[in-house]
Amino acid sequence: MRNKKLLLFFAVVIILGVAGFYVTRIKQKSPSDEIVREIVPVMGSIKTFISCTGTVLPKNRLEIKPPVNGRIEDILVQEGEKVKTGQTLAWMSSTERAALLDAARGKGEEDLKYWEDTYKPIPLLAPIDAEVIVAKTQPGQTITTADAVLVLSDQLIVRAQVDETDIGKITPDMKAIITLDAYPDIKINSSVEHIYYESKTVNNVTIYEVDLTPREAPAFFRSGMNASVDFIEQGRENALLIPQDAVSKDNDENYVLVKQDNGKEPLKVSVKLGISDDKNVEIISGIKESDRIILKTKKYSLPKSSTTGSNPFMPSRRR
Numbered sequence: 001m002r003n004k005k006l007l008l009f010f011a012v013v014i015i016l017g018v019a020g021f022y023v024t025r026i027k028q029k030s031p032s033d034e035i036v037r038e039i040v041p042v043m044g045s046i047k048t049f050i051s052c053t054g055t056v057l058p059k060n061r062l063e064i065k066p067p068v069n070g071r072i073e074d075i076l077v078q079e080g081e082k083v084k085t086g087q088t089l090a091w092m093s094s095t096e097r098a099a100l101l102d103a104a105r106g107k108g109e110e111d112l113k114y115w116e117d118t119y120k121p122i123p124l125l126a127p128i129d130a131e132v133i134v135a136k137t138q139p140g141q142t143i144t145t146a147d148a149v150l151v152l153s154d155q156l157i158v159r160a161q162v163d164e165t166d167i168g169k170i171t172p173d174m175k176a177i178i179t180l181d182a183y184p185d186i187k188i189n190s191s192v193e194h195i196y197y198e199s200k201t202v203n204n205v206t207i208y209e210v211d212l213t214p215r216e217a218p219a220f221f222r223s224g225m226n227a228s229v230d231f232i233e234q235g236r237e238n239a240l241l242i243p244q245d246a247v248s249k250d251n252d253e254n255y256v257l258v259k260q261d262n263g264k265e266p267l268k269v270s271v272k273l274g275i276s277d278d279k280n281v282e283i284i285s286g287i288k289e290s291d292r293i294i295l296k297t298k299k300y301s302l303p304k305s306s307t308t309g310s311n312p313f314m315p316s317r318r319r
Contacts, residue, residue, distance in 0.1 A: 049230040054160035056225040058153030071098040090124040257294035
């Protein structure tokens with residue numbers, strides 16, 4: 001009888017030991033796969049964007065060409081200079097005047113002075129208030145009526161290329177943010193001035209061009225610069241924001257978990273959502289700024305093995 005009790009005692013000890021070992025292994029192998037933390041809603045601004053690319057171009061590119069064939073005598077302006085309507089930009093001689101001056105120059109200063117006073121040069125005038133964007137012609141160069149001596153621009157704009165799937169969302173006077181590739185840290189506020197009616201095909205994609213006028217064109221604006229354009233589709237200031245991960249969905253209803261006092265289970269509260277971006281979402285109703293929201297995120301970790309396995313295809317050393 002005593003031997004039976006001893007055997008039963010040892011059997012129970014062995015079973016409890018084995019059970020404890022496996023429970024410990026299970027606990028070690030199955031850690032919690034969620035990270036739970038508390039957050040509070042914040043008041044801030046939120047915007048959604050329609051993004052595309054664009055190019056800096058003159059709104060009105062005006063080429064100053066000579067009325068007759070001849071030779072440039074003097075250029076009075078340089079690139080980047082602002083000019084007024086009627087301002088003289090350059091002086092030129094017709095082919096006949098250039099030939100007379102060259103002949104008179106060989107006879108002496110007196111003859112040259114006579115013909116310079118008698119046969120006046122032709123002025124090239126600015127037809128509009130503008131900025132000189134091209135001034136490569138040098139005095140002494142021969143030109144024809146097809147040659148552009150100077151190029152003027154009344155205003156530099158950005159012409160964006162908008163995909164046909166997004167063009168319906170673009171409206172006149174819509175706000176946009178321009179970022180030049182050459183100056184990626186500078187944001188330039190602008191607005192839509194014109195939406196073109198005719199489409200273009202670029203790399204087998206149908207696009208529509210949209211002209212944007214900067215609120216204040218910076219001094220480093222240059223024609224031909226590449227730019228990124230973000231049209232502000234929706235925007236809200238002083239909105240109640242929480243991370244998108246804090247919102248769950250159940251039966252087409254959005255809800256969040258609100259922490260309760262005294263250690264009670266979190267309360268499932270239905271919320272009405274507004275604008276959302278890549279990270280945050282606007283809460284229109286359901287919670288307050290003082291509420292504490294429970295945010296659960298999944299924990300990702302590589303599996304750990306307590307024993308070192310062996311590869312049957314690897315050669316092993318004979319013992």
